[in-house]
Amino acid sequence: MTSRNSTLSRVLALDAPTLAVDLFLFAMKALLLFFATWALVGTIALQVSGRGLTGAAWADVFAGGLAQGFMYGLIALGYSMVYGVLGFINFAHGEVFMAGAMTGYFVADALFDAGMWESAFLPALLIALLCSMLVSTLVAVVIERVAYRPLRGAPRLIPLITSIGASFFVQYAVRGLVGDAYKTFPLLPEGLQNRVSILGLNVEGIKLLVIGTAILSMFALWAFVTRSKTGRAMRAVAEDKEIASLMGIDVDRVVVTTFAVGGAMAGVGGILWAMLFGKVFFLTGFLPGIKAFTAAVLGGIGNLPGAMLGGISLGLVEASGPTLLSGMSWVIPTWVALVVSACAAGAIFHGWRLAAGLEARRMGMAIGFMLFGVIGVLAGVFLLPGASVYIPGASQLKDMIAFIVLIGVLMIRPIGLLGERLAVEERG
Amino acid sequence: MKTFRPLGVLLVVLALVAVACGDDDETTTTAAGFTPGALGYIEVAPGEPIEIRALQAISGDVAPLGTDQVRGVELAIADYGDIAGHSVSLGTVEDDGCSAEGGQAGAQAIIAQLTDAGDGKFTGPLAVIGTTCSGAGRGALPLLSEAGLVLISGSNTSPSLTSDLEGTAGEDYLPGYYRTAHNDLFQGGAVARFVYNELGITTAAAIHDGDPYTDGLATAFKNTFESLGGTISVYTAVNKGDTDMTAVLTEVAAGAPEAVFFPIFQPEGDFIIQQAGSVAGLENVTWIGADGLLGDDFMSLPESAGMYFSGPDLRFGDNASQTGKSYSDFLTEYESTYGEAPPQVFHAHTYDATVMVLAAIEAVAFQEEDGTLKIDRQAFRDALTATSGFAGMTGSLSCDAFGDCGAQTIAIVKHEDPSDVAAGKANIVYSEAKGVVSD
Numbered sequence: 001m002t003s004r005n006s007t008l009s010r011v012l013a014l015d016a017p018t019l020a021v022d023l024f025l026f027a028m029k030a031l032l033l034f035f036a037t038w039a040l041v042g043t044i045a046l047q048v049s050g051r052g053l054t055g056a057a058w059a060d061v062f063a064g065g066l067a068q069g070f071m072y073g074l075i076a077l078g079y080s081m082v083y084g085v086l087g088f089i090n091f092a093h094g095e096v097f098m099a100g101a102m103t104g105y106f107v108a109d110a111l112f113d114a115g116m117w118e119s120a121f122l123p124a125l126l127i128a129l130l131c132s133m134l135v136s137t138l139v140a141v142v143i144e145r146v147a148y149r150p151l152r153g154a155p156r157l158i159p160l161i162t163s164i165g166a167s168f169f170v171q172y173a174v175r176g177l178v179g180d181a182y183k184t185f186p187l188l189p190e191g192l193q194n195r196v197s198i199l200g201l202n203v204e205g206i207k208l209l210v211i212g213t214a215i216l217s218m219f220a221l222w223a224f225v226t227r228s229k230t231g232r233a234m235r236a237v238a239e240d241k242e243i244a245s246l247m248g249i250d251v252d253r254v255v256v257t258t259f260a261v262g263g264a265m266a267g268v269g270g271i272l273w274a275m276l277f278g279k280v281f282f283l284t285g286f287l288p289g290i291k292a293f294t295a296a297v298l299g300g301i302g303n304l305p306g307a308m309l310g311g312i313s314l315g316l317v318e319a320s321g322p323t324l325l326s327g328m329s330w331v332i333p334t335w336v337a338l339v340v341s342a343c344a345a346g347a348i349f350h351g352w353r354l355a356a357g358l359e360a361r362r363m364g365m366a367i368g369f370m371l372f373g374v375i376g377v378l379a380g381v382f383l384l385p386g387a388s389v390y391i392p393g394a395s396q397l398k399d400m401i402a403f404i405v406l407i408g409v410l411m412i413r414p415i416g417l418l419g420e421r422l423a424v425e426e427r428g
Numbered sequence: 429m430k431t432f433r434p435l436g437v438l439l440v441v442l443a444l445v446a447v448a449c450g451d452d453d454e455t456t457t458t459a460a461g462f463t464p465g466a467l468g469y470i471e472v473a474p475g476e477p478i479e480i481r482a483l484q485a486i487s488g489d490v491a492p493l494g495t496d497q498v499r500g501v502e503l504a505i506a507d508y509g510d511i512a513g514h515s516v517s518l519g520t521v522e523d524d525g526c527s528a529e530g531g532q533a534g535a536q537a538i539i540a541q542l543t544d545a546g547d548g549k550f551t552g553p554l555a556v557i558g559t560t561c562s563g564a565g566r567g568a569l570p571l572l573s574e575a576g577l578v579l580i581s582g583s584n585t586s587p588s589l590t591s592d593l594e595g596t597a598g599e600d601y602l603p604g605y606y607r608t609a610h611n612d613l614f615q616g617g618a619v620a621r622f623v624y625n626e627l628g629i630t631t632a633a634a635i636h637d638g639d640p641y642t643d644g645l646a647t648a649f650k651n652t653f654e655s656l657g658g659t660i661s662v663y664t665a666v667n668k669g670d671t672d673m674t675a676v677l678t679e680v681a682a683g684a685p686e687a688v689f690f691p692i693f694q695p696e697g698d699f700i701i702q703q704a705g706s707v708a709g710l711e712n713v714t715w716i717g718a719d720g721l722l723g724d725d726f727m728s729l730p731e732s733a734g735m736y737f738s739g740p741d742l743r744f745g746d747n748a749s750q751t752g753k754s755y756s757d758f759l760t761e762y763e764s765t766y767g768e769a770p771p772q773v774f775h776a777h778t779y780d781a782t783v784m785v786l787a788a789i790e791a792v793a794f795q796e797e798d799g800t801l802k803i804d805r806q807a808f809r810d811a812l813t814a815t816s817g818f819a820g821m822t823g824s825l826s827c828d829a830f831g832d833c834g835a836q837t838i839a840i841v842k843h844e845d846p847s848d849v850a851a852g853k854a855n856i857v858y859s860e861a862k863g864v865v866s867d
Contacts, residue, residue, distance in 0.1 A: 056708040057678050064674035182695050187730070193705075204706050277671045278702055279695045287669050322675045393665035395676035396638060 022364020023371070025411065030372045032408045035328075041336070042388075043327030053323060056202060061319050063203035063211075067276060069315020070214035074269035075292030076299070076307035077221060078140070078262030084238040084302040085258045088156045091163040092143050094289015095170035096263050100136035100270025101280045102174060105183045107131045108274070112186035121189045129213075133267035139170065140263025141256055149252070167289075175282040185278040210272045217268045218308055221261065225304065230257055238302070294406050300416030309417055314402055321401030322394040329390045337384035344376025462794045465806030467576040468548030474799035477517035478789060479541070480505075480782075483534040483558030483568060483579075485526040492771040494524070494560040497582055499766055500775035501557045503758065504782035507751040511790045514801055519553070524564035531559050531567030539575045554803060555580060555785045557778060562586035562641070566600045573602035576805045578812065580606040580785055580831075582778030587613050587644055591830035598830070606812050606831040608781040608822065609774060610740055610838060612641065614862070616648025616691075618838035619716060619738045622858045623687050624656040627714065633662040633685035635676065635700065637692040645691040645718055661685050666696050673703045681709035691718035691738075694726055701731045722841075727849040734844065737852075741839035741859045742773055749821040750783055758821060777834065780820035784833065788812045823861060837861040 046052040053061070075097050082090045107128040111117045116124045147166045151159045187193075192205040225231040236244040237254045245251050273288065274280050291314060299310025351369025354362050391397070409417065462469070472478050482501050485494035498521050505516045519541070522534035535556070542552035555578040559565045562584045569589065572579045581589075584607050588598040593613050623629050634650055636642040643665075650660045661683030666676050677700065680688060688710075690700060697717060704710050716736040717726075726732060744755035753761075755776060762770055788811040794802045815833055818825040823835025839859040843852035 053678060053682055054708065057681060060707055061674060061678055064672060068672050182698075182725070184698075184725075184729075195706075273671075277699060279671075279698055281695075287671075319672070319675055322679060326679070392663060395679050396665040396667055398670070398675055399667060 019364050019367070023368055026365055026368030027372070029408075029411055030368065032404070032411075036408075038332075039324045039327045041327075042330030042332075043324050045330045046327055052327075059202060061323060062316070063207045065316040065319025066312065067207040067210045067315070068319065069295075069312035070211050070308075071269045071273055071276075071311070072288065072292045072295045072314050073308040073311025074214055074217060074265045074272070075288060076296040076311045077218075077265045077304060079293050079296040080299075080301055080304060080307040081234075081258050081262045083296070085234065085255055086148070086159070088159045089163065089293065090143075090148075090259075090262075091160070091289070091293075092147070092166035092170060093140075093262065093266060094285035094287075094292070095167050095174075096136050096140045096143070096285075097266040097270045097273070097288060097292075098280075098282065098285025099139045099170065099174065100132040100263075100267030101274040101284055102178065102183070102270075102282075103135040103267070104128050104132040104271030104274045105185055105280045106178075108186050108271075109183075117186055118189055121192075129268065129271055132271040133264045136267030136270060137260045137263040140259040140266070143170070144256060144259040149255075171282050171285070178282070180282060183280045185274050185280065188275065206276060210276055213268065213272060217265060221265060222304070224261065230254070234258055291402070294403065298406050298409055298416055300418040303416070303418050306416055306418035313417070314405075317405050318398050318402045321405075322398055325391050325394045325397060325401065329388050331386055331388045332384050334385040337380045337387075339380075340384060341377050341380025344373045344380055346373075347376060348373030461796070462802050462804075464548040464802075465804045467805035467809070468544075468550055469805060470550050470552070470554050470803045471545070472514055472551075472801040472803070477515040478511055478801070478803075479517050479519060479553040480555045480557065480785060481519055481538045481541075481553045482521045483524050483531070483538065483556050483564070484521060485530070485560035485564065486521060486523045488526060490526045490560060493583065493774065494526075496770050496772040496775045497557075497560060497778040499762065499770075500582065500778035501782045503761055503765065504751070504779045504786070507749075507753055507761075508783060508786045511786060512793050512795050512801055513799060516786060522558075524559040524561065524568065526561040526564055528563050528567030531561075531564030531569075532571060534558070534564075535568035535571040538577070539571060542575060542577070550576070550805075553577065554789065554805070554808065557582070557782055557785065559584060560774075562589060565589050565605075569600060569602050569605055573604040576604070578604045578606065578785065578809060580781045580812070581609060582607070582776075582781045583609050583774035585609050585612045585615075586641065587611055587648075588640070590832045591828070593832070601830050604809055606781070606784075606827060606833050608777045608784070608820065608825060608834045610834050610836045611832050612644045613648040614836045615718065615738055615740075615838050616645045616650075617652040618858075618860050619689055619718075619840065620649045620652035620656060620658070621860070622736075622738075622840050623689070623714075623716065624653055624658050626858055627687065629658070629686040629714065631659045631661050631683075631685050632687040632689060633664070633680045633683055634660060635680065635688065635690040635692065636665050637668050637696055638665050639668070639692075642692050642718075642720070646689065649689050649691075666692070666700070668696065670696055671699055673699045674707065676700070677704055677707040677710060681707050684709065685713060687714040687716060689716045689718075691720060693720040694723075697721045697726060698729060701729065701735070705731060716840075722853070724849050727843055727852055728846050730846050732843055733846050734842075736840055736842055736857070738838060738840045740773065741837035741856070741861075742776075743839070743856070743859075744776060744821055744823070747821055747823055748819060749780065750787060750819045753821065755821050776821045780822050780825060781833075783820070784812065784815060784818060784825060787818070788815070835861050 043052065078093045079089060108117060111124045143166050147162050148159050151162060188206055192209060194205055195202050196205045196208055198208065225234060233249045233254050234257065236249055237251055241251055292311065295310035295314045296307045298314060299306030347369045351366045351373055354366035354369060482498050484497050485491060486498065501518060505518060522537050524530045524534050538553055538556055542550055544550055556572055557580055559568055559581055560583055565581060565584045569579055588600045589605060590601055590611055591597050593611060623632055632653055634646040636646040650663055653660060662680050662685060664676055664679055666673065690697060701715060719739045722737040722739050746754050748754050758779065788808055789803055791811050792804055792807040813827050815825060815827040820835065823837055825833045825835060827833040837859060839856045841853060841855050842857045845851060
């Protein structure tokens with residue numbers, strides 16, 4: 001009796017706004033977890049019952065997501081590196097990627113006309129790849145020199161806004177140069193269009209090429225950052241700009257190198273994108289840019305392996321999300337609903353235990369557990385048995401699923417999957 | 429112009445006959461002669477022209493579409509000739525900007541030219557030929573309808589401006605709206621009938637892109653296909669701006685359809701057809717697109733071989749307009765007047781719309797002895813609504829209660845060879861007009 005009274009009085013003593021925020025966050029997490037579990041269990045159940053996708057279809061989804069994800073990763077590296085060194089988001093990076101894709105198109109088209117694209121594909125691809133990297137690097141370095149360097153030392157919001165301006169400038173400069181029509185990439189040689197069997201999976205050659213090239217580029221970058229002298233300088237500047245410059249490191253040079261390397265990676269991503277999807281125009285960089293930024297945040301901004309991991313996860317979630325969402329059309333059997341009820345009852349108990357503890361900052365979570373436990377028990381008994389949700393046009397919700405996953409990850413782990421490597425300014 | 433003189437003479441004779449009839453009516457009905465209806469009347473003083481206006485997209489991306497239609501209006505006015513001794517003036521063409529705001533602004537500019545002289549008497553424009561885009565029609569119609577004018581379009585196709593063809597008015601329909609273009613619902617229905625009846629396919633899928641136009645077409649296809657007894661195994665959508673279509677194609681493949689109708693645009697349509705080859709289970713699917721993909725760029729993609737496309741049937745053949753012109757006469761006149769072939773496809777529909785308006789004016793115009801013309805605005809609308817079996821260049825025009833007057837001819841082409849786009853566009857395998865199969 002006394003314990004209940006004291007619990008109640010502690011709950012009532014909490015200030016209402018804090019409690020409301022705690023409860024809201026808890027509700028969001030609980031709902032996300034609930035629907036994610038439903039979708040996952042439902043997909044597995046549909047798969048087992050034979051109404052899901054075939055193995056070949058899953059392999060396609062997986063390979064498509066992986067290829068897309070590696071390209072996001074390549075772009076995300078640029079966001080992450082610039083953030084690590086300068087502490088702001090370079091929104092013009094998507095356009096650097098687009099410049100690479102556009103260059104890739106023009107070079108490949110010229111090589112195609114010359115007949116080299118088909119007769120000697122690998123050297124031709126190498127030429128196109130190098131040109132894409134070169135142009136992207138150039139664009140990135142010029143943007144840094146013109147738009148960001150004069151603003152070095154200004155508050156971080158200033159270069160952020162400048163980067164949006166630079167982004168529009170590059171988009172419309174490209175439009176002015178090459179027009180606004182879609183450019184169709186030349187057809188790939190036969191071998192790349194055909195399916196290749198690898199590790200028991202039957203996927204298209206081009207996707208393997210995209211994944212392979214992306215992995216190679218990432219390793220090259222990794223070696224550069226960890227092994228080379230310039231790479232060490234970059235890490236030193238990211239750690240602490242002032243002390244790095246006291247150690248005799250030319251900070252401006254390191255910043256230029258960072259932009260150049262990020263641009264080169266975006267260039268690789270650009271030509272791979274153009275090859276995989278076959279169409280390029282002056283706004284091609286916008287959406288992938290936003291997605292890659294998302295990937296960088298997802299993995300932990302400022303963290304290079306994080307950017308790659310974030311990109312790959314985002315690609316996979318996007319590709320498989322709609323299918324998983326369709327898993328919610330699985331009709332929930334009664335016994336599953338009862339298991340949910342049992343878990344919810346456990347949650348009530350856990351909430352009670354938390355509330356009986358002494359910490360005021362856990363009170364929101366405690367009340368949340370109890371509240372959702374009650375809702376869960378009621379839902380498990382009355383709502384869930386036989387329930388199913390059919391979502392029309394699930395493919396259209398691809399982006400929404402991707403961003404919900406981002407929100408979910410950031411809510412549960414605010415520093416991103418692999419954590420953030422903070423420079424001194426952020427720590428202070 | 430010499431060749432058309434006999435026609436002009438004929439028209440003058442017709443006009444005289446009409447005048448004579450009008451005089452008869454005056455003597456037999458009332459002493460006061462003319463009784464204006466609820467919307468009042470337009471008075472045209474002796475020697476003054478009858479005013480109609482054009483509201484078309486004459487700037488921006490779709491300018492060729494609008495300009496083409498303005499020319500259709502001009503040629504129709506020239507061919508029709510005078511009405512009861514009054515010439516017809518088009519005034520300044522207003523720009524609808526292909527947007528609701530543009531339509532609104534244009535409508536306001538036209539209404540400003542209308543003068544209310546009291547007692548139901550107005551002077552100024554009577555009808556507006558437009559708009560080019562359905563969206564602009566949505567902006568212009570409320571203003572024009574309220575002001576008592578008529579809006580008649582040769583290229584709006586959105587069902588929302590007229591009706592669902594089953595007796596329910598569209599959400600944007602207002603009295604005074606007419607069109608000679610087809611209703612999208614006819615097109616979606618025609619595709620469904622073709623797929624079910626002609627191709628013998630019973631399981632199909634539909635993909636739209638969230639745009640009201642593509643959603644409307646896909647929905648019409650779905651409804652008709654299901655009412656015929658077919659099954660729509662997947663009805664889904666992509667986003668504008670999507671590039672990776674693996675997810676949607678996998679979803680479609682899971683439904684194992686025999687045909688897929690995707691009335692969307694470029695580049696999403698390109699991504700779908702290009703990536704379809706890499707998704708297991710879609711090898712033997714019949715792909716069907718609509719106007720949005722019926723163009724050189726898409727049709728030269730190697731993957732587009734074997735696809736079907738639906739769109740308005742533009743083979744007008746020997747249909748003669750009330751002006752006596754057939755489409756081939758029209759093309760000759762168009763080229764000699766403007767020095768180029770028509771860049772777009774809706775000029776003939778707009779020509780018909782203009783002739784319909786002029787004929788309705790002629791039918792209801794009341795002439796005073798001094799030559800003053802009085803045109804009852806309600807009677808004018810009623811005359812348009814009563815249009816039935818009207819001879820148009822695009823076919824026989826009959827208006828329903830919600831202003832759908834078009835001949836509604838929809839054609840489906842089969843595209844065999846991506847290296848010969850022209851042949852693909854001309855290879856019509858199916859055609860129907862208002863649900864009547866003719867090919």
